[in-house]
Amino acid sequence: MNRVACGLLLILVFTGTVFSQDTDLDRRVMALSSELRCLVCQNQTLADSNADLAVDLRRQIREQLGSGKSERDVLDFMVQRYGDFVLYRPPLKASTVLLWIGPFLLVILGLILLARKVRATDRKEPPLSEAQRARAAALIEPRKE
Secondary structure (H helix, E strand, O other), rough: OHHHHHOOOOOOOHOOOOOOOOHHHHHHHHHHHHEEEOOOOOOOOOOOOOOOOHHHHHHHHHHHOOOOOHHHHHHHHHHHOOOHHOOOOOOOOOOOOHHHHHHHHHHHHHHHHHHHHHHHHHOOOOOOOOOHHHHHHHHHHHOOO
């Protein structure tokens, strides 16, 4: 049994799946991974994604931070390589203004359409004239033969 446990431990060590003892580096990698979008999943951060590309990008972040680069340097590298889309919260600039303002515009448009719909249903029909009442009564009443 000990041979099996030792063998598994050696496999884990050589495949690189044993976690680093550098908890500060781990924390920095996870914090930075939470700021970047998974390019495969697109609705998840790199920290949340298990896609192969996300794993590779987390490994690359770890390597860059481990080599002494700052978080800003790593973010700049990722943006240069993948564009502003890789940022989970893209900066407000001319090319991303629609991303920031778009949801608010959609809410305002929805409220305007809702208000119009409510006003349209609140409009009351004008009262019937005497001629219309007589005609309606004639249609409703049973015919006497």
